[in-house]
Amino acid sequence: MAVTLKEVAERAGVSRSAVSRTYTDGASVSPKTRKKVEKAAKELGYSPNALASSLTTGRTKLIGLISNNFHNPLFLEVFDLFTRRLQEKGLRPLLVNLTDETDPKNSLRMLKQYSVDGVIVASSTLLPEFAKAFHDAKIPVVHSFGRFASAPDVHVVGVDNVECGRMAARTLLARGYKHIGFLGGPKGATSTIDRRAGFMEVIGQAKGIKVKVSNAAAYSFEAGRVAMLKELKASPAEAYFCGDDVMSIGALSAIDSAGLAAPDDIGIIGLNDMEMAKWENINLTTIRQPIKQIVDSSVELVMAALEDSNRHPEARLFSCQVIERGTLRPL
């Protein structure tokens, strides 16, 4: 079917090794034979079979890109960035959708079958067991958007969610809100737990502030809307820190439905700064996660882990930044 190395070798009148060497850099080939080979290859339309070579080299250049976030628009941006960056580095993403997967075993088997060189787990909600399972199978893995730990099991790159919580609280306090709300994502999500801790820490140090805490069922529009609708029934706070941007938009929609408006009646600050947040009809004040940096750093880290597979697990944290838009009262 496809053109093979052997055919090229015959046509060029050289050995198979010679052909192989022209396509492995660092190998010793004279300019003369290289010319011959390249000529023959071009005529035949040859391109080396990466999978076959992986057999001997032990490297497929395949990276498992694993996620269960296929409903948060932020992740479209994340996939865009990951695929481009991996391509730039000569790696190929094998996309794995873990949406309704509960058993790490299955995904592990799948990844082993395709002998991926490494794995990037891109999710803030995926159970750490998954990343752990890959790690235990000696597959280099980095957990992007994962939870920070000072002594992590696996490489982690993301943001310091505790600090994000503090940042949100400070932002709300600075604007003079006295009654503020923490509207988190799903209760069990580590991101929510951490943000809440930071949030409460700062609030606790302030005086005369009333807080209320609640959780949405998911990081989604609908869950955000439902949660805010519920808030509005029982004396709502003046401003809320919402679990993420898409939840925030749900909350804004609830506010609007109730005949109220942000920031005049209720303030909202989100988290992520996804593309949509800056749409004029949304114009959401939010905390930006530097996703480009997280992605680039994840790729860099997985490559480093490829080189040295018992590299010590590392946590890389990036700082976030408040993006002022129109859903919080001005300073």
Added chain:
Amino acid sequence: MAVTLKEVAERAGVSRSAVSRTYTDGASVSPKTRKKVEKAAKELGYSPNALASSLTTGRTKLIGLISNNFHNPLFLEVFDLFTRRLQEKGLRPLLVNLTDETDPKNSLRMLKQYSVDGVIVASSTLLPEFAKAFHDAKIPVVHSFGRFASAPDVHVVGVDNVECGRMAARTLLARGYKHIGFLGGPKGATSTIDRRAGFMEVIGQAKGIKVKVSNAAAYSFEAGRVAMLKELKASPAEAYFCGDDVMSIGALSAIDSAGLAAPDDIGIIGLNDMEMAKWENINLTTIRQPIKQIVDSSVELVMAALEDSNRHPEARLFSCQVIERGTLRPL
């Protein structure tokens, strides 16, 4: 590194062939040896190397999933559906991002290197040259969301955009709009060209209707907003058929910025029915593309093409449906 077939064979006290056969269905193995092999495999944690086997079988079960739509939220849904469906069928998506690729050669080389069994091009804006290039290289390819042609070069599955245009026009006429607008996507996009043709056909048959046509620079929020802002300056139509949902949302935002509202001042009908369209604060009347069916059918078709690689190119078209929401005046 990884456990190989040979080790399992030794441990189980059988030949390598026996092990191989236990994992290829349809092969002849006695229950007894199968037991032994499975035991040894379990103890060793063996899983067969799909890439190595692809060498002899000629099938990698890798499917190139190619797109340049990483900014339209609809495509997150599309990727979700594709990855799940492919996984269900035992295929693995190798994701390729063509965002800034102009030369089909590069992508072709990349796909050949990884000897994908087939390719799914998921994009309505990608140049047909790409799909064509893969097809010429004898790689089974289906173009999802591609342009219908009665004698297509490659397998196509999508919707009949001409009919969508007609449907939009009929919907607007039925609501009594007399001055209507076609606000298309980028001028060169075949989807826009086709929809416009259908739209104008129906309008042409109606009496006393005024039409105006314009194009946005891209299928994006910003382009939709800019285009509508421009419309609003010079006597706008009463209602518009917008290139797609995300453009529609941009247009709605422009309408809102101008102090107007839909549907009271200006009506909008979109196309796609992406998840966001039903968000309460958007509530967009739109034409639904049955993306689940398109995806499932694409996967089915690519699998069929794998079986019979000179299967005659086929176009599969699905019908769309108007989804009534709140951006068009009621009937």
Added chain:
DNA sequence: ATTCAGATTGCAACCGGTTGCAAAAATTGT
């Protein structure tokens, strides 16, 4: 012209599997 180091080349074995073929084993019928 000779020597020698360094560069280039081909041979052959190997990577982790699959598969056609013939031999061996199990099953069937009588």
Added chain:
DNA sequence: ACAATTTTTGCAACCGGTTGCAATCTGAAT
């Protein structure tokens, strides 16, 4: 118990590459 079938098994070659090694070639130095 024996022959005829059918099933199971292992051997060995092969898939498309890579790579250690020894042989050959090259050019510079003597």
